[in-house]
Amino acid sequence: MTGLQEGVAVGTGGAASIWLVWAYNSLVALRMRTQNAWAEVDVQLKRRHDLIPNLVETARGYMQHERSTLEAVTQARTQAVAASAGPPAQRMAAESALTAAIGNLFAVAENYPQLRATENMQLLQEEITSTENRIAAARQFYNDETMRYNTAQATFPRSLMARPFGFSPGTMFAADEADRANAQVKF
């Protein structure tokens, strides 16, 4: 082997290993971002759980005749909190049930002008609306990040090393039927 060939071989090997390190690190960074985005969804779901007792308390004073509606919300919340530790599918089902229950509560609250006029209730409604939006935003961000992560794994140079180094495509959120039905609820 001549010196030139040796140099070329060493150069190629060096470049390849530098690229490998860069590609590995970039995929890890993308994976971290998706995990971080997922954590944000968690945070916002938790925030919604925390807001609900307050909402139910405020509404109870004005809505004595709607005991069942209020209880449905409380129950849905309890189930959602219990499902937090469970598998994602079960958890998402519990959260959609909670979304539906809250939507129902606000729909019924339309019939109680005094309740709707309460400042506290207005602020609470705003908080809940915002939290729903935040959950949606966090999911959207998670989906964007997952898309970037998956694209990076699937496109050419990095697709060579993604599988061998143990990267696998992330799953995205899809709107389920319950969510679609509830998308029309207006507060």
Place this chain on the structure above:
Amino acid sequence: MATEDSNISVIGPRDRESFFDAQRRNRRATWRLSAVSVLAAVVMGIPLALIVTPLIYAVALIGAYIVNYFLPLPAGFWQQADRFARFAMIAGNWLFAHQPANPQSLALGAAVLLLPGAILSAGLWLGVNALFRRAGVGGALLALKAREPNPADLKELRLSDVVQEMAIAAGLPAPRVMLIDAHAANAAVIGTSPDDARIVVSRGLVEQLSRDELQGALAHLVASIGNGDLRIAFRVTSVFETCGLLVALINSPFGPQSRRTLWRILRYGLGGKGGAGGAEEAAAVAALLTHGAGLETDDIDRLFDTTSSRKSRLRSIRNFLLFPIFFTNAAIKLSLWFFSSSMLEPSVALLWRTRIYLADAGAVQLTRNPDGLAEALRKLNSERGPIPGGEWASHLFLVNPGGSDRMNDEKPDAERQQMLARVWAASGGGNSSNLSPPASADPPSVLKEIAATGRAAMAGDQNAIARMQAFRQAAASALGTTPAEMPDWADIAAAQHGDAAALQHLGEFSRKTAAQETQTDSGESSDISRTGFVGFHPSLKRRLKRLDRMGAHVRLESDGRKPWIVIAVLSVLLGPPLLAAVALLLLLIAIMTMASLTFLVVWLAFIHAAVGLLGLH
């Protein structure tokens, strides 16, 4: 078949673009325009360096003479200086007298001529950067009188909630929100980097936008933070501030104004004051500097001003001694003005526009609702108005707070007329004057009626005066000001009859308003984005067109587009005179530069001779 197909009206735009594509396209455009801007800065820097360098040498030589007097410098120093000067001569001869020279000494000569000026400018730029980076955003917030939103107020709570939502959608830490109590609807991002970014929102915006629109508007701002626009804005501003500092430095021998500015900067830079006071000082200094970047002539005027102040002998001697610097000064200002308004500002303005489009596309990505932003922009454009204290940063706002946009020019006027009519009707309600019949519905006739009553009041009709006074009160409360800010009708009527006291009142009043107007004027002239030919804000129509391509349902007026023929004819007609004007300006700059050089050389020769006569050399 094909013709039939083309007749089917397409719902939505024909050339759709996804927000990802739009972002990629605008990022590329930013890169291209940054390259152009850097090129423009370099091209602007060459004549500046050529003008400044001799001055630096002159100052250095005088310094060397002084040092030599106390502590004789080695002969090697003078030899080196001589060698450098020779290289500069070679380059100068090559350029002006077309004498041949070998490339090596030519390059050295160019370096000798250009480097000191370039190093000085770069040093000033770094200094300005360091100075204002340390200052942060506190001063700007103080100038705007921004406050924290109140979480107990539903609309303000909604504002901070929406910011949180958009920050989550962008995956950014939520920026802090501050409110300004202004009627105009607008919002801005203020800061030097994403870490200290603040979103500043006027109360008018919170009042007027629906939740979707608020989301669109704030998504634009959050996207702008995420895109790193603050760094770009900071860098751009610092370039203009450096130009201002350079002018202030060159001006300082003549103008007390420039000396004061420099002194303030020095005190601020050395003092290292932290906290609110320091931040406020930084904002004031920044405003002074961007003001100085304009073609400021006060100080020079004062130099030739022989009528108002008696010229002391000392001053005339000083002016004679500093005469060469006067030409340097004029040459610097002229070339700064010419190059910055013809090259640097337009390219930077276009660069900034790509950032605005990029943030618009980012907002669509965050909200997935182009209609929200489109509607918000439309509303903000019609509810536009100045933000007190924010004039210097108009490029950071969502829509241009000042300036006029052709798309909505007549509408605010009609609104103002309607408001006047409403106020007129309201103020006349309890008044039994026969001069105010029931207010007619259409504003123009009401305006005529107001004018007629005003004339009657001036003629001395007591009823009319009472009517106008009531109107004055009502208008003041409608505008949110005090009646003292409008002329008193009793005074006007009395003044018609020659009442001295009333005349005095009116005189005071007009002085006061004049003072207020000059105040706002000086505030406006310090705004970097309004001095150039190309605005930093794209027109509403362009932004809506881009949002339309991303799926917003906006109705764009297809008429009103200037036919290209007209533009082509105009450019053919106006092109040659414009070119001639540009050539003339360039020639003037060259003459100024040469004059400055010549006078400097003469000056230095005088000093040299004087030193020689004194036998110090």
